Amino acid sequence: MDLWRYEVRRAGWAALLTPPVATAALVLVALLDGGADTDRTTARNLIAALEMAMPLAAGVGAASLVGRDPAVELQLTVPTSYRSTLLRRLVVTLGWAALLAVLVVAGLAATGWWERWPGTHGVVAGQLVWLSPTLCLGGLGFLAGAAFRGPAAAGGLITTLWLLDQVLASALQEQYWQRLLYLFATTRGAVPGDWAANRFTLLVAALAFGAVAWLLLGRGERLLRGEAE
Amino acid sequence: MNEHILEYATGALDDTARAEVDAHLAGCAPCRADVAAWRALGDVRADPAPPGPELVHQVLLRSALGGPPLATRRPAWFSLALLRAEARLVRPAVPIASALVMALGVALAAGQGQAGQILAFVAPVVAALGIAGLYGPRRDPAFELVAATPTAPGLILLTRIALVFGYDLVLALAASGVLAVLGADPGGLVAIVDAWLGPMALLSALSLVLAVWFSADVAAGVAVVLWSLRVLAGGFLDDTGWLLGAVRVVWATNAGTVLAAAALTALAVFLIGRGEPIRRHGATYPS
Numbered sequence: 245m246d247l248w249r250y251e252v253r254r255a256g257w258a259a260l261l262t263p264p265v266a267t268a269a270l271v272l273v274a275l276l277d278g279g280a281d282t283d284r285t286t287a288r289n290l291i292a293a294l295e296m297a298m299p300l301a302a303g304v305g306a307a308s309l310v311g312r313d314p315a316v317e318l319q320l321t322v323p324t325s326y327r328s329t330l331l332r333r334l335v336v337t338l339g340w341a342a343l344l345a346v347l348v349v350a351g352l353a354a355t356g357w358w359e360r361w362p363g364t365h366g367v368v369a370g371q372l373v374w375l376s377p378t379l380c381l382g383g384l385g386f387l388a389g390a391a392f393r394g395p396a397a398a399g400g401l402i403t404t405l406w407l408l409d410q411v412l413a414s415a416l417q418e419q420y421w422q423r424l425l426y427l428f429a430t431t432r433g434a435v436p437g438d439w440a441a442n443r444f445t446l447l448v449a450a451l452a453f454g455a456v457a458w459l460l461l462g463r464g465e466r467l468l469r470g471e472a473e
Numbered sequence: 474m475n476e477h478i479l480e481y482a483t484g485a486l487d488d489t490a491r492a493e494v495d496a497h498l499a500g501c502a503p504c505r506a507d508v509a510a511w512r513a514l515g516d517v518r519a520d521p522a523p524p525g526p527e528l529v530h531q532v533l534l535r536s537a538l539g540g541p542p543l544a545t546r547r548p549a550w551f552s553l554a555l556l557r558a559e560a561r562l563v564r565p566a567v568p569i570a571s572a573l574v575m576a577l578g579v580a581l582a583a584g585q586g587q588a589g590q591i592l593a594f595v596a597p598v599v600a601a602l603g604i605a606g607l608y609g610p611r612r613d614p615a616f617e618l619v620a621a622t623p624t625a626p627g628l629i630l631l632t633r634i635a636l637v638f639g640y641d642l643v644l645a646l647a648a649s650g651v652l653a654v655l656g657a658d659p660g661g662l663v664a665i666v667d668a669w670l671g672p673m674a675l676l677s678a679l680s681l682v683l684a685v686w687f688s689a690d691v692a693a694g695v696a697v698v699l700w701s702l703r704v705l706a707g708g709f710l711d712d713t714g715w716l717l718g719a720v721r722v723v724w725a726t727n728a729g730t731v732l733a734a735a736a737l738t739a740l741a742v743f744l745i746g747r748g749e750p751i752r753r754h755g756a757t758y759p760s
Contacts, residue, residue: 269702304697
């Protein structure tokens with residue numbers, strides 16, 4: 245337990261505050277700045293806070309995990325492997341985002357907003373609204389951090405992919421494989437029959453990203469070279 | 474016997490031991506010399522007298538007549554040498570990833586007729602994230618040495634801004650030029666550059682102040698959150714009210730944006746080096 249508490253402290257306030265702040269910003273915009281929006285649009289925007297803000301915050305947080313230890317050579321000499329330590333930090337980062345997401349879903353369900361958007365899939369299956377894209381971008385962020393060995397480049401990649409999914413929302417619906425990998429299938433108009441396959445594909449992609457990152461992080465000398473540059 | 478010589482010379486031995494040393498000294502010339510040397514060393518009367526007030530008078534007089542000390546000027550090539558030295562510290566992954574991300578965005582968007590918009594959304598956040606990791610303990614593992622260097626922290630910061638932001642600026646200009654030549658955006662080169670220049674400067678400057686004031690993580694987090702709102706305001710949340718309308722106005726290229734970016738950069742240069750190192754994450758201890 246002490247170890248996990250230490251990892252939470254090690255994550256820092258920024259990593260812990262970014263998911264709630266990002267989600268709260270979108271929730272507030274949806275509730276306070278609706279303009280001429282109908283209830284249905286407001287409900288969609290609230291669910292979009294889960295599907296869009298949470299994955300971005302978790303992905304950027306996961307991308308910042310590698311390269312934050314000033315004395316990585318010491319981490320590599322302790323009996324616990326460094327990639328296990330990084331994996332624990334990833335669990336802390338994604339777990340915190342997941343806890344917040346569940347609380348937001350509970351809040352939306354309790355206030356009736358969850359049911360007002362016809363694209364939702366019940367409270368239990370609907371957890372995939374945020375879970376699949378969050379794990380996918382989190383896993384990709386972790387992999388990008390392992391590959392680039394620095395948060396700036398990895399965070400830039402995650403943010404750019406998120407941006408492309410936003411700007412090219414219509415274009416990414418044309419091909420079946422694009423629809424399977426699209427991050428915002430719930431709130432940005434995916435073909436209804438593809439939703440479950442899309443969520444499943446994103447989960448599989450997350451596992452694949454995590455596995456490749458695990459392999460990359462097994463080569464400790466890469467991390468040392470990264471620090472020396 | 475050597476171990477008793479100092480005590481004998483200072484009179485710290487008891488009678489029995491002193492008698493033994495006396496007997497030894499009678500037949501040992503080197504030890505007698507040692508005793509004499511220790512006694513000479515301990516004789517305060519042999520010390521030179523401390524300087525009197527006339528010394529202070531002479532120093533003050535010389536200082537008054539000699540004029541101010543000559544100012545030391547850095548050689549003309551110092552800035553260039555500093556730029557080269559700092560360029561060696563930039564991790565290759567950062568410029569490579571920036572170029573890849575920019576190329577990826579433009580290549581994917583070129584066929585969609587939205588190339589200018591993609592560039593306008595990608596360039597600012599790529600620059601802001603690069604700027605966030607520009608200075609501080611995470612960037613410099615031996616940050617206490619950087620903070621103690623004779624080169625002013627502000628100068629180091631400005632040099633790094635010139636390197637990282639300058640690189641991203643050239644990259645975005647090159648991408649804009651390519652898109653304009655390909656005719657991927659109907660507005661032409663000026664419209665493409667206008668779409669990203671102001672937001673890129675303002676978001677980078679904001680990221681810089683937060684990185685200097687707080688940390689790279691805070692700077693990156695705030696930049697990502699603010700920019701995601703801007704992106705959503707331009708598309709997904711297009712029908713919403715005054716708040717997102719204001720967001721679209723703020724993130725544009727105009728005199729106000731440029732002035733705000735310049736003011737924030739000046740604030741960052743002012744703030745740099747003014748904080749105690751211990752307030753910085755990992756400056757003196759891993760926290």
